[in-house]
Amino acid sequence: MVSHNEHSYDPRRTGSWLICKTCGTQFPTHDKNKVTTCLICDDPRQYVPPSGQSFTSLDELRSTGEHENIFTPIPGDPKGRFVGINTQPKVAIGQRAILVQTAEGNVLWDCITLLDNETIKKIKGLGGLKAIVVSHPHYYSTHLEWARAFDCPVYLAAEDEEWLTQHDARQVFITDVETEVFGTKVLKLGGHFPGSLVMLYEGRLLIADTFLATPSGLGDWSTDAVGAARERPRGMSSFSFMWSYPNMIPLAPDALEQMWAILKNYEFGSTHGAFPGIDIVKTPEEMKRRVLESMQIQIRHSGHEEHAMLK
Template identity: 60%
Template sequence: MVHDEPVYDPKRTGSWLICTACGTQFPTADRKERTTCPICDDMRQFTPPTGQAFTTLDEIRSYAKNVWTPFPCDDRFVSIVTEPKVAIGQRAVLIKTPRGNVLWDCITLIDDDTIEKIKALGGLKAIMISHPHYYTTNIEWARAFGCPVYITSEDEGWRQQTSGHQIVFEEAEFDLPIDGAPSGIQVLRLGGHFPGSCVLLHGGRLLVADTLVTTPSGLGGWDADAAGAARAARPPGMNSYAFMWSIPNMVPLDPDTMRRMWDILKKYEFGSTHGAFLNTDIVKTAPEMKRRVLESMQIQTAFMGFKGHALMEEKLD
């Protein structure tokens, strides 16, 4: 129980301003008080050519809905995406565990239908957000389900609202607690895109958001042609991920940062990765997935001109 915390009340917050570019909610309905979005004014993001604009949850609820799509490879994971697209268009992922449900990342739209569906599945025990671009309406979600929302200490300064539901953590690697006990969900703070950017690992599936950016060549199907005929193996030298400080502005991460990310990630096994958007899922085997991550880091390092960097000497056991 969070004391002195307002309860979820869509009428009270439905008119609050929401940035149309990133989906972040601000605790005011006054368009003279709020004229800019600090998230979009940051060099990692952007304000559209048409200029800063705001919407509200009331407006979004009038035309949009959340669509549910179970992972084809594992129905313990369900993508939740708003249609038509709102702001960045990322997905939240509902993760079903024996100890309760956890939401990975957040989307702006929360409405009665979404709340009813999640409560029918047992509600939420926790929300874990990968980085500030997906903070959106996290407090509305936390209040609706009476659960904590986890945010890294390195990125807490990007919060546009604070709440007693928010738990700011400092650990680089930890098991996300549910009702005070381990859940089996590993949170890995890799950094990179933001200083506190995280990935989540559960059941051999690595949810990467934008911390690892899934590339078209990572998703490409070289095992068969469009008619199903067998083809040769995937060509060598293809990447599966890019590692970006800014995705929309195409600013890559440096080799030292990628090396720090790899030093954490290489300790874990995972057989698939699942990016920030629908259809950014790579499902293979654990050895191949780790090989793809390391090869992608080394491809980026080499083409940035750092062929002598220590990351190029890393090998899998």
């Protein structure tokens, strides 16, 4: 871990800094002899691909002209206050950031690696950023580049500080279960990482992959193949709760119980995950029922039939 004094945005200074090709995390050096592995990908939640560890840089990503950030309205938001930002073709993990436009200013939920002049121009045209909130270390990416470019703080869970590759005065460490950030509520659920976060704003829950929508959660059972109405089959999960998603290691039942103890106190009518296309929009009653049922399904099928969550 390297500490740096606060700097203003200067792509000439940071453009050659190394970025892990697998997870998109930026390291504050261009010297490949100083950074030979990625601490994020060496953590058992992540992985190094069969091709081995490799690095790129923002200079390289920008210079090829192959990648651009696409701005897409989030489903279920008729007022247009939520905009997904996703790099195409995919860079690193491929997650999206979500621009949340509140009455107190714009907040960026999560972060992506690519930051270029066009992205800065578009976001400033929408009012800039008051803050950035990053759900967990897999999406730390180039968050300090973004914070410097928009001269704003970036909120991170205090429990996950050990996975940072840089320190800066703009980083704000969240210690409470609930934190207000410019009109949004940031909730610390833990589980996937000790400090894994979700964000709630006007009934929409941004979940990153603190928990993740499943194919059966996204499926449409409203009609059958000939158009007749039908009900969704019982016992279908809508979400998975994993310690490691790429390595398919589930969270233990007690971790789910701790997450539910917090989340049950809040109302939300939709969930919006880390990747495009995994949005679920229902009624608040249906959404909370689906979260609880999904937790119970995971607990039951992992052999814990007597766990308190099933009662």
